[in-house]
Every structure is written in C-alpha cells, then in structure tokens.
Amino acid sequence: MLSPARHTRGPRAIRKGFSLVELLIVIVLLALVLTSVMTIFVQQQRFYSDSSAIMETRSATREAAYVLQSDLRALSPKAGDIYAMGSKFVEFRSQPGASVVCTIDGSRTVLTVPPLNVATGAALTSWLAPPAVGDTLLIFDAGTSPGTVSDTFNIYTLTAAVTANASCPNTTGLTTTVGEATQGYTLRVTPALPATTTVGAPIRVVRRARYELYQEASGNWYLGYFDCVPSRSPKCNALQPVAGPYVPPDNSGTGGIVFTYRDSTGAVTANTLLVRRVDLAARARTTIDVHTAGYKSGPMTDSTFMTIAPRN
Numbered sequence: 001m002l003s004p005a006r007h008t009r010g011p012r013a014i015r016k017g018f019s020l021v022e023l024l025i026v027i028v029l030l031a032l033v034l035t036s037v038m039t040i041f042v043q044q045q046r047f048y049s050d051s052s053a054i055m056e057t058r059s060a061t062r063e064a065a066y067v068l069q070s071d072l073r074a075l076s077p078k079a080g081d082i083y084a085m086g087s088k089f090v091e092f093r094s095q096p097g098a099s100v101v102c103t104i105d106g107s108r109t110v111l112t113v114p115p116l117n118v119a120t121g122a123a124l125t126s127w128l129a130p131p132a133v134g135d136t137l138l139i140f141d142a143g144t145s146p147g148t149v150s151d152t153f154n155i156y157t158l159t160a161a162v163t164a165n166a167s168c169p170n171t172t173g174l175t176t177t178v179g180e181a182t183q184g185y186t187l188r189v190t191p192a193l194p195a196t197t198t199v200g201a202p203i204r205v206v207r208r209a210r211y212e213l214y215q216e217a218s219g220n221w222y223l224g225y226f227d228c229v230p231s232r233s234p235k236c237n238a239l240q241p242v243a244g245p246y247v248p249p250d251n252s253g254t255g256g257i258v259f260t261y262r263d264s265t266g267a268v269t270a271n272t273l274l275v276r277r278v279d280l281a282a283r284a285r286t287t288i289d290v291h292t293a294g295y296k297s298g299p300m301t302d303s304t305f306m307t308i309a310p311r312n
Contacts, residue, residue, distance in 0.1 A: 057284045061304035063243035064223050064257060064282040068211060068308065071095075075310040077275040079153075085272055088249050088257055089212035093136075094227060097127025097205035101139065101197065102168035102175075102184055108192040109159075112166040113203065114174045115183035124174055125185070130162040131205045134230030137189055138204040141197045153204065154197070156189040172199050212239060213249055213257035220245035221256050223282075247283045247301065256283050278308045 074095055075081040084091040099113040114124040131137070135158045143150025168175050168184035175181045187203075209227040216222055223246065224239030246256025260279040263269040283303040 057286050057302045060244055060246065060284040061282040061302055064246070065280060065304050065306045067223070067242055068280055069306065071209075071211075072278055072308045072310060077310055078273055080273070081310070082272040082275055083208060085259065085261055085270075085275070087253070087259055088255060089210060090259055090278075091208065091210040093206045094209035095204050095206050096129070096227070097125075097131060099125040099127075099185075099203045099205075100174065101199055101201040101203060102172050103199065104193060104197070108194075109190060110186065110188050111193070112168050112184045112186050114168045115180055115185070118174070118180050119176050127205060130185070131158050131187070132229045132231055133158055133161055134232075136206045137187070138206055139189075139193065139197055140201040140203075141194060142201075143196055154194070156191065156193075158187060159190050160188040162187060174200070208236070210239075211242075213246060213255065214239050215248075216241060221248050222246065223257055245284065247285050254281075254283065257281070258283075275310065278310070280304075280306045280308060282306075 071094055072090070072092070075092055081093040082090065083093070101111050102114055103112045105111070116125050116127075118124060137156040137158055138153040139156055141150075141152050141154050143152065163186045164184075165182060166184040166186040168181055170176060170178075170181050175184075207227045207229060209225065212224050213221055214224045222241035222244030225242045226237050226239050228236040244256070247254075249255035249257075258281040260281075261269055261275045262277040262279065263271070263274040264276045266277070269275060281303060282305075283301060285301045
C-alpha cells in the first residue's frame with residue numbers, strides 16, 4: 001500500500017509534466033501566429049511601397065503630358081512660334097500672359113488694359129507675373145479688308161515697366177464699376193499701333209522658352225524649363241525641373257521624353273514652320289524593385305503617349 005506522501009506526489013508530478021507540454025505547445029503556436037502576422041505585415045508594407053512607387057511613376061509621365069499640352073497647343077508654328085526643336089527638346093514662344101486693349105493714347109505707343117479682376121468675372125487680363133521690359137507683345141490687328149483675310153497679330157516690344165492704377169473707363173464696356181475703372185495697367189510699346197488696332201483687341205504676352213530632358217546633379221533625368229527676358233541678367237535663366245524623374249535618353253527613341261514633329265500629311269518633319277502635330281512620349285521608371293503580383297519583379301517602367309495639335 002502506497003504511503004500518503006507518495007500518493008500525493010505522483011499526480012502533482014504528472015500535472016507538472018502536462019503543464020510543460022502545454023506551455024511548449026502554446027509557445028510553438030504563438031511563434032507560428034507571430035510569424036504569420038509578420039509575414040502579412042511585411043507583404044502589406046511591400047504592397048504599399050510598390051503601389052506608392054507605381055503611382056509616383058505614372059504621375060510623372062502624366063505631369064509631362066499636362067504641362068507640355070497646355071503650352072504647345074497654343075502655338076502657331078507657321079507664324080514662327082517654334083524657334084528650335086529636337087527629339088528631347090523644344091524651344092518656343094511661350095505665353096505667360098494675355099489681356100485686351102482698353103485705351104490707346106494719341107501717340108499710339110501707350111495703351112492701358114483692364115485690371116486682373118473685374119466684377120463680371122471675365123478673365124480680361126491674366127498673367128503669371130507682370131510683363132517685363134523687353135517682353136514681346138502680340139497685338140491683334142483687324143486690317144483694312146473685310147472678314148479675316150487681313151487679320152494678324154503684330155509684334156511689339158515693351159519699352160517700360162508696367163504701371164498700375166491706369167484708367168480703363170466703363171464706357172469701353174471692359175469695366176463696370178468706378179473702382180475697376182482706375183485699377184488698370186499701362187503698357188508702353190514700340191513701334192506705334194496702327195489705326196486698325198482698336199479697343200478690345202487681344203494682346204498676347206510672349207517670351208522665348210524651352211522644355212528639355214536634362215540630367216540634374218543628382219544623376220536623375222527631368223523635364224526642365226527656362227524662359228528668357230531681354231532686360232534680365234542673365235537673359236535666359238537656368239533649366240529648372242518641372243516634372244520627373246524619367247528614364248535616360250537613348251538613340252532608339254525610347255528615352256524619358258521623346259518629341260516627334262509631323263507635318264499636315266503626318267510625315268515626320270524637321271521644318272519648324274511645317275509642324276502641325278507633336279507626338280510626345282514620356283517614360284518613367286520606379287526607383288525601387290516592384291514585387292507586387294501582376295508585375296515582373298524589378299523596376300517598373302510606365303509610359304504616356306499623347307498627340308498635341310498646335311492651333312496653327
């Protein structure tokens with residue numbers, strides 16, 4: 001017959017043994033759960049990182065398309081709005097501002113334009129910054145012939161800084177309040193405007209500008225932009241990135257920014273006066289390797305293609 005002491009120690013030892021086994025099972029299960037959670041966490045982090053890189057890459061290609069479309073669509077190549085062009089650059093006559101003639105003085109070299117904001121909400125005067133001395137102005141001239149046969153934009157040079165608080169009378173119909181009538185701007189130009197240029201004639205403020213795929217100090221390739229103002233020193237500023245980065249240029253026509261210029265027949269042309277269509281290809285590559293399902297493992301390249309038809 002077992003003693004009471006041995007009788008009580010046996011079950012305790014057995015219970016103790018089961019507790020260790022259970023503890024090991026719990027540890028193993030916990031390790032498996034934590035491993036699964038960490039795997040899911042890492043996969044989610046990778047997915048979010050890949051998604052962010054892909055969206056940035058696609059955004060870069062769209063940015064180039066939007067920027068270039070807005071500037072190149074307003075060009076008139078047959079009027080000389082394209083100065084120079086190549087597969088990775090275009091130098092052109094940009095339009096940083098526009099307005100309409102409100103008054104013309106007796107010498108026909110001083111004119112006023114409406115204020116930036118008018119009660120009617122019409123965008124009669126709009127510019128990114130006031131025109132600078134030396135800027136070119138294209139001012140509409142209806143000519144002497146009926147219809148549009150003699151219509152043209154004459155070229156003028158701004159000879160003095162733009163001044164504010166100029167008179168643009170309500171009688172012109174371009175302003176409607178007393179305050180607006182005294183908040184216009186004065187422009188001094190050369191040569192004198194002809195008699196066929198009248199109140200209400202459109203004005204285009206234009207500057208020489210350039211878009212180009214260039215390599216920054218970081219080694220990345222960007223779509224850069226500069227413009228030129230004759231009275232500024234230096235006249236043309238340095239290229240500044242406006243979109244990117246993009247893949248480097250190459251000789252096969254698959255670089256980061258590729259321009260193709262076509263004439264009215266669709267044939268490729270090198271004559272700036274014959275351009276009637278500009279085909280744009282923008283290509284960007286992710287800066288990290290993509291591992292998301294549905295994509296080849298490694299850097300992902302995305303592209304945007306657009307056809308821009310200048311107004312001519």
